Amino acid sequence: MTHDVLSLSVLVFLPLVGALLVAATPKQAAGLQRGITLLTTLAVAVVGVALCLRFDGSTAAVQFGEAAPWFTLPGGVPVHYRLGMDGLSVLLVGLTAVLGPIVVLSTWGHIHERVKEFMVWLLAMQTGMLGVFVSLDLILFYVFWETSLVPLYFILGIWGGERRLYATIKFFLYTLAGSLVMLVAVIWLIWTAGTTDVMRLLDVGAGLPLETQLWLFAAFALAFAIKVPVMPFHTWLPDAHTEAPTSGSVILAGVLLKMGTYGLVRFGIAMFPGAALEAAPWMMALGVAGIVYGAFLAMAQTDVKRLIACSSVSHLGYVVLGLFALTEAGLRGSLLQMVNHGLSTGLLFLLIGMIYERRHTRALDQYGGVAAVMPVFALFLVFAVLSSVGLPGLNGFVGEYLILLGTWQASPWMAAIAVTGVIFGAVYLLMATRKLLFGPLVHSENKALTDLNGREVVLMLPIVVLCVWMGVQPNAFLDRADGSLRDVQARVERARHLRTASIEVPPAHRLEIEAR
């Protein structure tokens, strides 16, 4: 283990240390609690960004790796505390680290009760999310994966809206059901392979017979598809988003959903490439269905927060589509789109939260003409919407373009349908913007709205900068993922070759089962 301050262990557990510090403060000292939390998340952001900058994207090798024996499972399978970062996780780690202080700053506006508890859960949440992205031991991954549910459960359930209890339990049970099916697959895989090392499991998974791969893929993909959420499993998301406090929504949209898409790449495509090839048409169809269906859902919403939640379903449909196009452009686009969505949708949720704090309603028809009284707000909102609909020059465009390009190479039909989603996306987001910002100021309550204050502007600026930067120079980000993406691509190609050559896959790691 390294003793460098810039290590993944420090990154992952720094928030938890902060949480313990906050927990030790007196109950009423809200300022102190906020201060500690902000400082902690800032430190995490610094460490996270520094790690991302030092990351060498030209290779698929695991970097900043750490390993220590943890315990031994019955049957002699050693479980390790194993952290590491590769191209698939680097951008998401950066995203999680950067969003931290922004979310904390945003809570100034809407978390006034039980501040201490909130900060503890927020920090615990960050540990869980970072842990998911950097753990390279299957058990450790699973532990982080499931424990990260708990803080969000509390954040939603305590500080959420009116129907929060329904939304909370729905969210928890829905995702847990998927995770537990995955657990059975995890158990089976670990027992078969005799290791919990994710990097070794990638090779083992690819070597399994196709039918086995398909079963395992189904179990893993179910858990991730619910988390993403892919179309038929999306019903928990609008509820959770609508009821969550702003900061909860930002985390949910910004990072938590990405745990699903991250899982799909690493444990779906890279680990079971043969099965991924088989399932690709279906997954792409689900992705496209999500794009279109989510867009239609969004169009019908009168609650602006619900609208953005439905737009998330649509946007994440792109990610799934791009991933399962299984082409270089598709994978690159999807990886970028994960970050894009985190930034743009996060920004949208922040903005909606800010206006909600002033007006206490999310109904679209209660607004109108807000641009006249809140010009700065209007500016940011228009920016966020444009970024979200994929205006060239901003981040959303690059991701969507790459995804559509990659999909075209795999299946022109799918791409054709998916493109309609881009148009629908523009329609509902711009329509919502018009209803919110422009037109006459019909509601007198809106006249008294104050514009954004300095804190609110400052907290959004990093996102804006990143959106522009990623739009103009996407390769600065994508290059970091290059090596790993090539590796995933190579795994898929190998499986494709095996399939077309119809060579029997040697059951190298299944010997002991066959013998039984």
Place this chain on the structure above:
Amino acid sequence: MLENYAPLLILLSLALGFTVSQVVLSEVAGRRRKNVGKGEAYECGMEPVGGARIRLSIHFYLVAVLFILFDVESVFLVLWAVAAEGFKEQGLALFVFGEIALFVFILGLALAYVWRKGGLEWDR
């Protein structure tokens, strides 16, 4: 083979003979004095006719349970007594005596406990 059952047969005939003789003897030699109490069916202190919800002193049960407890323990003493001879021949007399003494001591402790807690007093 069958002669093994002879003791059983003897026991059976003895039991049968005893009960029959008692009934017959009391019928022949007994004096007749009728009263209401004698005419009633009687079982273990309870009236078998009528509602079951009559209050009976808990002491009946307590005494009965205590009796059963110590009664059953005496069974073990009999078994010990039968086996003790064999142990004695092997020079283990002290050992087996110690064992049964321990057993009796525990029984005594229990009796003392019952006594101390007032389990043997009827009016309390």
Place this chain on the structure above:
Amino acid sequence: MNPDIAQRILSQATLDASGPFLALALGVLVLVFLELLPALAALRQIVFLGSLAAAAWAATRTLFGPEIAAFEGTYVANSTTSWWALLFVASALIAWIFGRRYYRDEARFEGEHDILLLTAASGMVLMAGSRDLLVFFVGLETLSVPLYALSGFRRARRESVEAGLKYFVLGAFAAAIYLMGAALLYAGTGTIALAGFQERSELLETPLALTGLALIAASLFFKISVFPFHLWVPDVYQGAPSPVTTFMATGTKAAAFAFLLPLSFALPPESAGLVAAIALITMAAGNLGALVQTDMKRLLAYSGVAHAGTMLLALAGMHADPESGGASQAVLFYMAAYTFTAGGAFGLLTMLETQGGRPVTIDGLRGLARQRPGVAAALALFMLSLGGIPATGGFLGKYLVFSVAVRADMIAAAVVGVLISVVALGYYLRIIVAMYMQPEDATRPVPAESRPLSSAMALACAAMVLVLGVLPGWFLANVR
């Protein structure tokens, strides 16, 4: 008669093997003696704790050693039985500490309470170590009879008396069934020793022996509350005094499992499917039953049924594939996690009940997080552990149990099992919702007295739950 019989009975090995049992039994005798002399009542607690400590110490002496057989092989002490013994000691300690100052009307019988508790614990130790149907039966009764009395300990309370009677009648019935089974098994195989069954395994396939095995299994299933023999559990757990419920929920189940594991080789391998089905139905019955409860003790009782079903799945896995192994370890680990989790949860309920003077319902927990943040946090942790969320002992227990099933190729059963266990989160979360997310219950009395001992015990339970979940290495390496 063998001349060296005294030698064999009084040897050091015998003493080592029966150490935990002897320590507890001696404790019982001394406690009875203390009851004779009210002047010495102050020594009671010391004797009780000393007896538990001695039992634990005796158990650690055989923790890592080879198996010692005593009393003609009818009783053994090995690593597994020593772990079980430690677990029973922990279970008794948890129940005892949370039970301090619980009994108000029965305060003058606290001595009897301790005696009965310790006797029951000694019965558990006997059950876990027995390798003979009759020795097990003696242990079973040594456990059960005190528990009947303890269930009805609050004699002024209708529910408690009802619980005592219900448990007694059904328990006596189960005991009778056990004896019938043992008799049939003896008739079919000519032995009552587990080793004897192993030698004459071909005789176990006869209808007579199979009937006997089924009867014995039924009576054990009654003790570990497996469907359809679980119906007494909610009534008894709810009605019995809370500390006793704590002890029953953790200890009794463990003791019955401790014997079921070495016995289960006797069941024919074809029965694996049946056992798995029973396990799944038990999980479903427990979880669905718990879903509609409002009383916390009743809810946890049903949840305990579901947990028994989960552990039974490991047993089914062991049947299907005896070579795969790990079932004993899985059940032991699961039970250890469950003991500290459920023990802590029932304990906290006991504490709240003592302070509030009335049974705790889910609604009664509303807003607890604000009034008693420590209690709420610990209870939330226990609920998450019962639900099998990672970083708690409950998760690893679940992992081990399901991995036994998966290794035995019972993947469908495992998938159904995990899906049923999702239901469980439905009610565990409801409890957390009440504590953290709902406005407080204004009628809850403010605690008049602090309970440092109970609080420390709850903290210790929570710590154990986390240790078993986060740093299980030592336990996994040493628990077999």
